[in-house]
Amino acid sequence: MKIAVCIKRVPDMDVRFKIAAIGNAVDEAGLKFDMNDFDSWAVEAALQIKDRDAATEVVIVSLGTDAVQETIRKALAMGADRGVELKTDHIPFDGLAIARALAAELKDGGYDLVLFGKQSADSSNGVVGAMVGELLGLPLVTAISKLEISGQKGSAKREIEGGQEFVEFPLPAVLTIDQGLNIARYPALKGIMAAKKKPLEVKPAQLGAQTVTVTQMELPPERAPGRIIGEGVAAVPELVRLLQTEAKVL
Amino acid sequence: MTIGRGVFIFVVVVTLAFFSYNAQRLVRYMRTVGRPDDRSDNPVTRIRNLILIGFGQTKILRDPVAGSLHALVFWGFVVLTIGTGEIIISGLFPGFSYAMILPGPIYALYTLSQELFALLVLAAVTVLLYRRIVVKPARLQGDKVHSGDAILILSMIGALMVSLLSLGAFEFALHPGSGTIFQPISLALSHALTGLPTWGLEAGRATSWWFHALLILIFLNYLPYSKHLHVLTSLPNTYLSNTSGPGVKGAMSYMDLEAEGVEHFGASDVTQLGWKNLLDSYSCTECGRCTAACPAHITGKLLSPRKIMINTRQRLMELAPLATGDFGEFEHPQLSAGEGGDAGDATATAALQNTLLDNYITEEELWACTSCRACVQECPVSIDQLDIINELRRSLVLMESRFPPEIQPAFESMERNGSPWAFNPGDRGKWAEGMDIPTMAEMIERGERPEVLFWVGCMGSFDDRAKKIAVAFARVLQAAHVRFAILGQEEKCNGDPARRMGNEYLYQMLARDNIETLDRYGVETIVTNCPHCFHQIGNEYPQLGGNYEVIHHSTYIEKLLEENRLPLNGEGKQLTVAYHDSCYLGRYNDVYEAPRETLRRSLPMMTLVEPPRTRSKALCCGAGGGRMWMEETVGKRINAERTEELLATGADVLAVACPFCMTMIGDGVKGQDSDVPVYDISEVVAQQLL
Numbered sequence A: 001m002k003i004a005v006c007i008k009r010v011p012d013m014d015v016r017f018k019i020a021a022i023g024n025a026v027d028e029a030g031l032k033f034d035m036n037d038f039d040s041w042a043v044e045a046a047l048q049i050k051d052r053d054a055a056t057e058v059v060i061v062s063l064g065t066d067a068v069q070e071t072i073r074k075a076l077a078m079g080a081d082r083g084v085e086l087k088t089d090h091i092p093f094d095g096l097a098i099a100r101a102l103a104a105e106l107k108d109g110g111y112d113l114v115l116f117g118k119q120s121a122d123s124s125n126g127v128v129g130a131m132v133g134e135l136l137g138l139p140l141v142t143a144i145s146k147l148e149i150s151g152q153k154g155s156a157k158r159e160i161e162g163g164q165e166f167v168e169f170p171l172p173a174v175l176t177i178d179q180g181l182n183i184a185r186y187p188a189l190k191g192i193m194a195a196k197k198k199p200l201e202v203k204p205a206q207l208g209a210q211t212v213t214v215t216q217m218e219l220p221p222e223r224a225p226g227r228i229i230g231e232g233v234a235a236v237p238e239l240v241r242l243l244q245t246e247a248k249v250l
Numbered sequence B: 001m002t003i004g005r006g007v008f009i010f011v012v013v014v015t016l017a018f019f020s021y022n023a024q025r026l027v028r029y030m031r032t033v034g035r036p037d038d039r040s041d042n043p044v045t046r047i048r049n050l051i052l053i054g055f056g057q058t059k060i061l062r063d064p065v066a067g068s069l070h071a072l073v074f075w076g077f078v079v080l081t082i083g084t085g086e087i088i089i090s091g092l093f094p095g096f097s098y099a100m101i102l103p104g105p106i107y108a109l110y111t112l113s114q115e116l117f118a119l120l121v122l123a124a125v126t127v128l129l130y131r132r133i134v135v136k137p138a139r140l141q142g143d144k145v146h147s148g149d150a151i152l153i154l155s156m157i158g159a160l161m162v163s164l165l166s167l168g169a170f171e172f173a174l175h176p177g178s179g180t181i182f183q184p185i186s187l188a189l190s191h192a193l194t195g196l197p198t199w200g201l202e203a204g205r206a207t208s209w210w211f212h213a214l215l216i217l218i219f220l221n222y223l224p225y226s227k228h229l230h231v232l233t234s235l236p237n238t239y240l241s242n243t244s245g246p247g248v249k250g251a252m253s254y255m256d257l258e259a260e261g262v263e264h265f266g267a268s269d270v271t272q273l274g275w276k277n278l279l280d281s282y283s284c285t286e287c288g289r290c291t292a293a294c295p296a297h298i299t300g301k302l303l304s305p306r307k308i309m310i311n312t313r314q315r316l317m318e319l320a321p322l323a324t325g326d327f328g329e330f331e332h333p334q335l336s337a338g339e340g341g342d343a344g345d346a347t348a349t350a351a352l353q354n355t356l357l358d359n360y361i362t363e364e365e366l367w368a369c370t371s372c373r374a375c376v377q378e379c380p381v382s383i384d385q386l387d388i389i390n391e392l393r394r395s396l397v398l399m400e401s402r403f404p405p406e407i408q409p410a411f412e413s414m415e416r417n418g419s420p421w422a423f424n425p426g427d428r429g430k431w432a433e434g435m436d437i438p439t440m441a442e443m444i445e446r447g448e449r450p451e452v453l454f455w456v457g458c459m460g461s462f463d464d465r466a467k468k469i470a471v472a473f474a475r476v477l478q479a480a481h482v483r484f485a486i487l488g489q490e491e492k493c494n495g496d497p498a499r500r501m502g503n504e505y506l507y508q509m510l511a512r513d514n515i516e517t518l519d520r521y522g523v524e525t526i527v528t529n530c531p532h533c534f535h536q537i538g539n540e541y542p543q544l545g546g547n548y549e550v551i552h553h554s555t556y557i558e559k560l561l562e563e564n565r566l567p568l569n570g571e572g573k574q575l576t577v578a579y580h581d582s583c584y585l586g587r588y589n590d591v592y593e594a595p596r597e598t599l600r601r602s603l604p605m606m607t608l609v610e611p612p613r614t615r616s617k618a619l620c621c622g623a624g625g626g627r628m629w630m631e632e633t634v635g636k637r638i639n640a641e642r643t644e645e646l647l648a649t650g651a652d653v654l655a656v657a658c659p660f661c662m663t664m665i666g667d668g669v670k671g672q673d674s675d676v677p678v679y680d681i682s683e684v685v686a687q688q689l690l
């Protein structure tokens, strides 16, 4: 079995962002970047299949600047076999352009499974995986929280509003991974050392025409600071009054 | 040549040959199986350790009762070995006596010392046997220790003493008038024998002599089969120890992550441990002092540092004969026995497949360790149990990513945010807002240089309770007009949690970043309120090329108080305060007085009270060794145990000098529904500022 996992390098979300001077992007100075969490679960899912079946090859594909090599190496350190960087000077916002570039790479790769994270932490479009499925003409299952592969068939669980859905699909297929499927393994030093020697191919990304662009970015409005009304039971009437009149939630 | 002499020469040659064979085997095991480890540094400190800990028995005397008895036996052995020489030589060259080579008075002194020590050792051995057989102290139980072995050895020693004295007694009875007052005991005994016929006396003398001489040779040959191997190894072991002096106490060993050809990081088996770890395992007397002091063990966890040592020896005894081509030769049963071994399956294949990790020592034991160093502190023969625990943890993390799942977020956060908690690194300096504390960058830009850098640490930067400690210490520095700066955003976790949890790779990443920052600003002197930062930067960064003078705030404030640089508010209240020693301040760095002196000087009316376990015997709060980030589900909580002890002193206030201790003891106090406040020593001082 051959599995491709498409991953994205995203900024760490625990920081306070600043808007860059050009006004339509975040200021990347001082930001820490790492693998998108959803994508790390996709890598883990692929590696778990590999752990069971020695014949499996796991290939990591990532689109971006040369900086993505660090992120690809992390996936290789976790245990993936080789990496492909689809090189661009920046990651475009247009999901379709990205999906085309990825599909061009994946099309003739002979993959039985193509895995994505459900969405990226930064742009949160959640479309690339689905578009790749469409472009490749393969069965697509999104937002998977449980996965089983046996032979050329797979079954999955999806979390849907108010319930759960169980689906079956033939391979090859494109899947996007939701939270809860697994916990991504922590790369051991042994893996980090081994990753340095694994092949990482760099190819130009075939992005094609981009139709959607970001024109402007703004920070959310500052939240009004909290207020302490008083302490203990005595403060309750005032609290209720304010919740009714000011916050209008009661 | 008499037949007797011929027989004796034969016996001596055979027993010494057999002993040498066994001794060289044990040395070969240790050196073939263990990794190289250079212990030739710091000869002066090593000799001092040998004299104080080895010959002076200072560590064994930490247990006053058993310690004094043992010290007596030890000193007796040293003295009586000289006499053993005389007896053996006289067997080879009949008629030989030291009297022939020693001046009269010295010979008299020598005979007196032999007699007195023989009696003292006999008495001590009797009490020790009583203890083993009747009293059975708790620390001598568990881990499948060999009580029978100890009883055998003690009995042999007793028999040696009896035969030594009876030898003299028969001699003097045979030749009345030959004894002097410098052999008072034999002389007194000889009077009881006067009625016996000469042949009886001669037979008595011959029996005593042969019994004594043969027993010595048997004893010597039994040692390599017994946990009492320490009789031979403890002195060299003490000289070669790293932990009680040479190098920097408690620093984890340097690890070259880029080294060519290294395939295994850390240790999962004895082959990856250093030869000194293996010598440690030979030297363990199974006395259980380490385990009795271990906070994990005390509170019911699986960990026992004694078992770590016994297991290391067992595994060595299982593997080494194969590794050195000795398989099938004489086993060393006592050295191979103990709890946790691979039960019974002694085939060569099984022995090769086993590893120290998993087959003998489980992950659960390893993760229970708080790295408090109580075991190392207590071990009378200067064994470093913690070194083995650390190496095994390194292997778990670096080779297999095997660790309690709850510490993964801490690892990831240290890597991404430079702190074990997912806080925004941009907020690191937030606690200091409005206090007019410059960052290093700001100060340098103004063209100034600080006297000291205040290293705040992740707790002081992000933890709500510990932020108050950072504020208090900053106020103290300001009150003394110390020109200081902080690094603010540029500070990162010192890496201690990663290192202690076995993640050397992450540790070196953080440490190198910090060293780069500190060197960029040319920082020379650092003060910090966190003992972990203090120990790590001061004692372990030099391994990576970071050399700074690092001062813990307790020492720094004490100096400010001594120099009268702090305007204090009168006498303070009449309080009783119990101070809790931090492991990384106390046992790791011998800072015991500074925090106490700081309390005394800032609260002259205060009475300091001490819990029973205090100073170098203090019980850990439970946070070290990365335990801060792990769940504690087995047994009693360590912080609860420690807090109970502290509260039992009846103190009005508990004082700490470590932000981690603050969390643990603070939680402990809340858990006891007590309202006794817990303060950092800097807070106590800050409250007294005018």
Ligand code: SF4
Pocket (backbone or CB within 6 Å): B290, B293, B294, B295, B296, B297, B303, B304, B305, B368, B369, B370, B371, B372, B373, B374, B375, B376, B385, B386
């Ligand atoms: S360092 Fe402390 S917790 Fe760890 S084994 Fe030794 S005594 Fe026990």
Ligand code: SF4
Pocket (backbone or CB within 6 Å): B283, B284, B285, B286, B287, B288, B289, B290, B291, B305, B306, B309, B378, B379, B380, B381, B382, B383, B385
């Ligand atoms: S390691 Fe040291 S303290 Fe522990 S049982 Fe062995 S000799 Fe005693």
